[in-house]
Amino acid sequence: MTKYEFMRWFTLPIMPVLLVTAQKDIVRLVKRTKQNNNKFSILDVGGRKSPYTVNVPAEITLLDVPQENNVQEKLNLGFTSELLDKVKNVRSNINNIIIEDMTKSTLSDASFDAVVCVEVIEHVEEDDIFIKNVSKVINENGWAYFTTPNGDYIKNVPPNFNPDHKRHYTRQQLQELLERHFDKVSVKYAVKTGKHRVWGLKSFKIKKPWRLVKSIFGNIVNRFESKSIEETEHGTAHLIAIAYK
Numbered sequence: 474m475t476k477y478e479f480m481r482w483f484t485l486p487i488m489p490v491l492l493v494t495a496q497k498d499i500v501r502l503v504k505r506t507k508q509n510n511n512k513f514s515i516l517d518v519g520g521r522k523s524p525y526t527v528n529v530p531a532e533i534t535l536l537d538v539p540q541e542n543n544v545q546e547k548l549n550l551g552f553t554s555e556l557l558d559k560v561k562n563v564r565s566n567i568n569n570i571i572i573e574d575m576t577k578s579t580l581s582d583a584s585f586d587a588v589v590c591v592e593v594i595e596h597v598e599e600d601d602i603f604i605k606n607v608s609k610v611i612n613e614n615g616w617a618y619f620t621t622p623n624g625d626y627i628k629n630v631p632p633n634f635n636p637d638h639k640r641h642y643t644r645q646q647l648q649e650l651l652e653r654h655f656d657k658v659s660v661k662y663a664v665k666t667g668k669h670r671v672w673g674l675k676s677f678k679i680k681k682p683w684r685l686v687k688s689i690f691g692n693i694v695n696r697f698e699s700k701s702i703e704e705t706e707h708g709t710a711h712l713i714a715i716a717y718k
Contacts, residue, residue, distance in 0.1 A: 474528070477563035481527045487689045488524075489673050490664045490699050491620065491711055495525045495591050498713070499618055502587065503531050506616065514568070516585040516610060518575050519593035526589060532568035534585070535560065539572050578606040585610050588617040595621045595629075595638045600650060608654040611718050617655070619714040621647065623662060625706045647712055655716035662709040665698035670710060 474482070485493060499515075507513045513531040517523050526533045557570055573579065576599045588607050597603045607617055622629070624641030642650070644660050651658040664670065672691025678684055702709055 475563050475565050478528055478565060481524060487692050489692055490670070490695050491591075492524055493696065494663060494699075494713070495589075495618070495620060496527070496529070498715075499526065499529050499589060502616060502618065502715070503529060506586070506614070507531075513587070514585045516580075516588045518588060518590045518607065519596070523589075523591070525591045526566070527564065529566065531566065531586075533564070533566050534569040534571060535567060536571040536573055536575065538574050575606050576602045578610065580606075580610045582609050583612045586612050586615050588615075590617065590619045592620055592622075594619060595635075595641060598639050600639070601653065604650060604654050608716075608718065613718060615718050617651075617716045619647075619651070619716070620663070620711050621714075623706075623709050623712050625662075626666070626709060642712060644706070644712055647714055651714055651716045655718060657717040658714060659716075660712055660714040661703040662705050662711070663699065663702070663713045664710040665695060665702060666708050666710045667695075667698065669694040669698060 485496065503513055503515070507530075514534065515526060515529065515531045516534050516536055517526045518536050523533075523535060560567060560570065571580075576597065588611055590607065594600055594603060611617060622638070622641045624643045624646065627633075627641055629635055629638045629641045644662070648658055648660045651660075669691040672687050673689075673695050675684060675688045675691075677688055
């Protein structure tokens, strides 16, 4: 475990709820499907330095598009050479890094045990091709884990507008999209919206102790607020889907 991975493990309980939820879900899925001592491989699509697969007991391949425009730079999207070097130095479970558009995938069929796509598909114009290619690279009986903004409640319109989001899916839309390419799909709502979630999303800065305390407090409270809301459409920030082959 590297210093970075130790700090991620140590501070996980005070991190934003989506990060905590996704990482715990992914670890649970790996442990449930991993056979004996066999190596388990995950393709983390759109992962960049992806904190969601830090310390996950699997061999991780990160895949993302290159950072090519100002919008991507402003929103911290895509790979840069500097980021690649940093990721290689701080992560011990990284098996490979691929700079590629998943809608134009050159990866071999059935080459991974699972795929993780956290807050990615809302950025993809050709979403059906994207999901088709995700499904193709997964081994038989494998799974894919997705999160995306909850389009039943959060609309991508001004003033709260993300210029790189192509759409926000409703639960039904996401279910139908995934069912075209997977045998079994489960979609649920996750993460309560509100001031505590907003506080928790502020970056941690040691030099600003009050802001640090406020962020930690917001995340802790939001974790309690976000319990048992899997069927709650109103007031939830994300959709989480697990799709099985």
